[in-house]
Amino acid sequence: MEVSTPESMKLWERGRKLGAGGYGFVCLAHPLAGHPLFLPDSSLQIVMAVKSAKYTSSSSLIRERNLFKKFKDCPHIIRYLGCDCTYEEDERFRNIFMQYAAGGSLHDRIKSAASRGTRISEIEAREVTECVLHGLRFIHSKGYVHCDIKTDNILIVKGKAKIGDLGLTIKPGKYPGKIIGTRNYMAPESFKSGDYTSKADIWGLGCCLFEMITGVKIWRHMKEDEIHKIIERSRMSDKAQLFWRKCMVEDPEQRWDAELLLQHPFIVDHPPSPLSTGKQVCKIMPTSSTTVCQYKAEEA
Known part of the structure; x- marks a missing residue:
């Protein structure tokens, strides 16, 4: 009531x-x-x-x-x-x-950098990617798929990236055959047949990473040689390229999940940065609840 x-x-x-x-x-x-x-x-x-x-x-x-x-x-x-x-x-x-999110969205951040003729640094892109991976690992561990991972839905709070907008979040198989999300960030299996598993979110994250480092949105019709030229111009590191390609595997069964990606050298093999100081990591099975001051004027 x-x-x-x-x-x-x-x-x-x-x-x-x-x-x-x-x-x-x-x-x-x-x-x-x-x-x-x-x-x-x-x-x-x-x-x-x-x-x-x-x-x-x-x-x-x-x-x-x-x-x-x-x-x-x-x-x-x-x-x-x-x-x-x-x-x-x-x-x-x-x-x-x-x-x-006083820092706006990742989309805002990329747009702001482009207006100054620059791009987001690979260090920052890695920090954002790691935060989103932790969030996705948590969502997936609860049996859900976000279904709309894109730069607009990654928000910046005190320099840290957080996942926002859960409006399309579902359990896998909830709406078989129904296409939901934003097409430019949509995994091939979702775009073609409305199939949504946790791996669909990983494809969306890969699109975001490519956009952060290169400053270019990756379009579905792009050919491999065109993508390669964009990567070369951006000077994306080998580690970042290998990580990105693990996100963009066509076959969702072969695409890496959040747990594996958090162990990839692109994420773990790096010197400490100011953004990493005091970072929190969410626990998949928390032993105690977080105390949050809530304003709740209605009961569900």
């Missing part, structure tokens, strides 16, 4: 819109006095992201909220902060609150 809380909007205010889609829209949200995340010192105030949808068409939001709860123990997935319902301009909305 859900408890409607039309007064809950008084505890937070909606900021500028960050994006919109079939699910609804995403805005910044600012906690107000009385909210569990409100800090008296305004200079330290927390900013959240709130994803909202009309109450009558918010089933996908409920599903995404439940997935965020399932994955809350992994520091490499955007953190869920709570949920509520509000009345705004005589319309009822369901809202879920998430950690705000």
Whole structure:
């Protein structure tokens, strides 16, 4: 049973819109006095992201909220902060609150570098890739496939990459034959027959890595010699190339999984970098739950 809380909007205010889609829209949200995340010192105030949808068409939001709860123990997935319902301009909305990625998306990061005539360094690309792999390993260990790994859905929080947007996350075989996701990052088996396993996410990660290092999106129609020229121009290292090719194997049975890729020399054979300092690794079988201050004005 859900408890409607039309007064809950008084505890937070909606900021500028960050994006919109079939699910609804995403805005910044600012906690107000009385909210569990409100800090008296305004200079330290927390900013959240709130994803909202009309109450009558918010089933996908409920599903995404439940997935965020399932994955809350992994520091490499955007953190869920709570949920509520509000009345705004005589319309009822369901809202879920998430950690705000002040660093934007990986897509933004690549675009920003390109505007300056540069590319993301291979060191940074490796750091991002490692974080995403930890997040994928956790999602896959829970029996799910993200289904939409792309640069827009990899978010930067305090210099660390985190997986966001669980709107298309499913269990393998949930929608046989149905094609979901973003075509340019879609694995061959998904694009051709709507087949989604954990290996589909690895293909998407490979596309992201190629884009980070080369500054070029890899298109489905590209031929091997064209790809080779792009790699040569980018000066991608041998380790990075070998890792990337393990992600892009046509046969999903032969494509490496997240566990194996985390042991690849591209990931493990490198000197410590500032980005690695104090890094967290999520445990596949956590022995204790993570304490998170949650704002929850409705019960599912």
